[in-house]
Amino acid sequence: MLELLNISWSVPEGRKVLRNVSLSIPDSGLTVITGPNGGGKTTLAKIIAGIIKPDSGRIILNGEDITELDVTERARKGIAYAFQQPVRFKGITVRDLLEIAYGKNLPESELCMLLQKVGLCARDYRDRYVNSSLSGGEIKRVEIASVLARNARLTIFDEPEAGIDLWSFTGLIEAFQEIKKSPDRAEVIISHQERILSVADRIVIIEDGMVKEEGLKDDVLPHLMPTISCPVKQVEMGGERL
Amino acid sequence: MNSVSEDILRIVSDWKGSFCGAYSIREDGRSISRMDSEHVHIKPKTDKPGLDIYIDDDAKNETISIPACVTHGDVDDLVYNDFHVGKNADVTIIAGCGVHTDNGEPARHNGIHRFFIGENASVKYLEKHVGLGKGDGRKSIDPVTEVFLEKNATLEMETSQIGGVTDSHRVTNGKVAEGGRLVIHERLLTEHDQRADSEFSVEMNGDGSSVDLVSRSVAKDESHQDFKAVIVGNASCTGHSECDAIITGHGTVSATPQLDANNIDAALIHEAAIGKIAGEELLKLRTFGLTEEEAEERIIRGFLR
Numbered sequence: 001m002l003e004l005l006n007i008s009w010s011v012p013e014g015r016k017v018l019r020n021v022s023l024s025i026p027d028s029g030l031t032v033i034t035g036p037n038g039g040g041k042t043t044l045a046k047i048i049a050g051i052i053k054p055d056s057g058r059i060i061l062n063g064e065d066i067t068e069l070d071v072t073e074r075a076r077k078g079i080a081y082a083f084q085q086p087v088r089f090k091g092i093t094v095r096d097l098l099e100i101a102y103g104k105n106l107p108e109s110e111l112c113m114l115l116q117k118v119g120l121c122a123r124d125y126r127d128r129y130v131n132s133s134l135s136g137g138e139i140k141r142v143e144i145a146s147v148l149a150r151n152a153r154l155t156i157f158d159e160p161e162a163g164i165d166l167w168s169f170t171g172l173i174e175a176f177q178e179i180k181k182s183p184d185r186a187e188v189i190i191s192h193q194e195r196i197l198s199v200a201d202r203i204v205i206i207e208d209g210m211v212k213e214e215g216l217k218d219d220v221l222p223h224l225m226p227t228i229s230c231p232v233k234q235v236e237m238g239g240e241r242l
Numbered sequence: 243m244n245s246v247s248e249d250i251l252r253i254v255s256d257w258k259g260s261f262c263g264a265y266s267i268r269e270d271g272r273s274i275s276r277m278d279s280e281h282v283h284i285k286p287k288t289d290k291p292g293l294d295i296y297i298d299d300d301a302k303n304e305t306i307s308i309p310a311c312v313t314h315g316d317v318d319d320l321v322y323n324d325f326h327v328g329k330n331a332d333v334t335i336i337a338g339c340g341v342h343t344d345n346g347e348p349a350r351h352n353g354i355h356r357f358f359i360g361e362n363a364s365v366k367y368l369e370k371h372v373g374l375g376k377g378d379g380r381k382s383i384d385p386v387t388e389v390f391l392e393k394n395a396t397l398e399m400e401t402s403q404i405g406g407v408t409d410s411h412r413v414t415n416g417k418v419a420e421g422g423r424l425v426i427h428e429r430l431l432t433e434h435d436q437r438a439d440s441e442f443s444v445e446m447n448g449d450g451s452s453v454d455l456v457s458r459s460v461a462k463d464e465s466h467q468d469f470k471a472v473i474v475g476n477a478s479c480t481g482h483s484e485c486d487a488i489i490t491g492h493g494t495v496s497a498t499p500q501l502d503a504n505n506i507d508a509a510l511i512h513e514a515a516i517g518k519i520a521g522e523e524l525l526k527l528r529t530f531g532l533t534e535e536e537a538e539e540r541i542i543r544g545f546l547r
């Protein structure tokens with residue numbers, strides 16, 4: 001289990017981005033984190049991955065305090081994070097990236113399977129460079145495939161749906177379901193997508209740097225749907241005849 | 243052949259106990275083994291050290307290997323090799339070079355290679371350089387490459403210096419006629435207090451000619467590299483040069499491009515980028531469990547591939 005205890009973080013200029021966030025992620029199942037843009041979701045994910053150090057608070061993984069561990073050490077403890085904005089490289093191919101993530105050479109069949117899960121044909125993509133020649137949706141899928149390759153204990157996807165077409169999206173949901181079913185793997189997806197919310201076990205709403213609500217999907221989703229489908233605040237006008 | 247030469251051959255050429263095709267192996271300033279093929283004829287020069295290599299018109303699928311090994315200190319090897327490539331030929335030339343010194347004495351190889359490439363011929367030229375051995379004897383490799391491309395001829399050159407060379411002064415010149423195409427890919431790695439400088443000068447003299455020069459280099463530790471590229475367009479032609487360098491530690495790189503357009507239809511471009519490895523590239527690989535050093539090593543390996 002991953003526990004975040006009273007996590008706070010401010011930008012270097014001083015504005016508070018996360019305020020006293022406490023949250024626990026169970027050992028298995030799918031937790032979806034959602035909430036308005038700029039609410040602090042990506043910041044929270046980066047804090048879990050060790051990319052950002054919190055100003056205060058503790059991070060406990062399976063009983064061990066990992067707050068002081070760096071990115072490498074946390075990765076080795078089984079934390080995997082698929083960036084919202086994938087990194088582009090000079091000189092790293094799709095195969096290289098997947099093999100680095102996997103930790104050793106990938107047999108052709110495994111490589112194919114991983115790329116297939118994100119809707120890419122291995123033959124067309126394995127030797128492509130992970131640079132600006134890949135389209136937005138392509139690089140996003142390579143990013144997801146590389147994190148799938150890690151088979152990590154805790155996997156975080158940051159807005160995996162962004163830029164992915166509807167046809168490939170169904171395949172992605174299957175890949176997410178597969179991790180969700182695994183009894184010893186925890187999955188966190190940061191998302192605004194209704195279809196992803198609908199397959200969640202638990203939902204967390206982060207707003208204005210705080211946990212606004214968290215709980216089982218069936219309890220949280222009803223509160224969420226109206227604000228997602230209609231962001232405009234409606235005012236009850238009563239029964240006056242117009 | 244001594245065992246140091248065998249090691250060098252394995253690194254710089256596709257030596258697997260023998261070569262396929264015509265070859266000449268040079269060891270410590272002497273040719274120790276030589277073989278012609280049906281369409282490739284290798285003749286020793288009579289006025290100076292080196293070879294004239296004649297490739298027949300229409301020769302296809304031939305590979306010519308002319309590696310040079312300097313296997314101990316106190317050797318200063320100078321060689322002139324001229325390649326005469328016939329019309330319509332389509333061949334691969336592999337010219338690796340390794341210098342090895344263990345005893346603190348300097349070892350140097352200076353290979354001057356000229357390519358006279360006939361009409362419509364197409365040549366792939368692979369050149370790999372490496373320095374080996376312990377001790378602080380200087381290991382120098384100073385290659386000079388001159389390319390003369392006739393009408394519609396092509397040369398694709400892949401040149402790399404993959405480490406261990408203390409000093410290197412590299413000069414590459416080309417003259418390209420109508421429809422000719424010169425492609426040069428250079429990979430350079432310097433570390434410790436090594437120095438390398440690389441000078442290119444290419445003239446495009448015929449309409450429809452082109453040159454594409456891409457240099458990728460990494461300067462580690464206290465090493466220094468200088469890159470100079472002059473591209474001259476005297477006709478309706480396209481020229482592109484690119485210098486992309488990574489510096490780590492206290493490494494330094496200086497790049498000086500020069501483009502001379504002497505014809506209204508000459509289109510010339512230069513791009514240069516020098517800097518350390520992007521922080522986010524290192525960070526991404528660390529999220530896969532690599533340490534900072536492992537991530538750096540991996541990125542450099544991909545970059546110089």
Ligand SMILES: Nc1ncnc2c1ncn2[C@@H]1O[C@H](COP(=O)(O)OP(=O)(O)OP(=O)(O)O)[C@@H](O)[C@H]1O
Binds near residue numbers: 035037039041043044
């Ligand atoms: N390094 C930084 N410097 C300044 N501001 C930052 C920095 N990192 C994050 N922020 C700010 O913190 C807030 C939270 O950002 P974060 O990326 O966590 O939001 P988010 O919930 O992931 O939003 P979205 O749904 O748009 O991805 C934003 O207002 C953002 O501008």
Ligand SMILES: [Mg+2]
Binds near residue numbers: 042
């Ligand atoms: Mg975000």
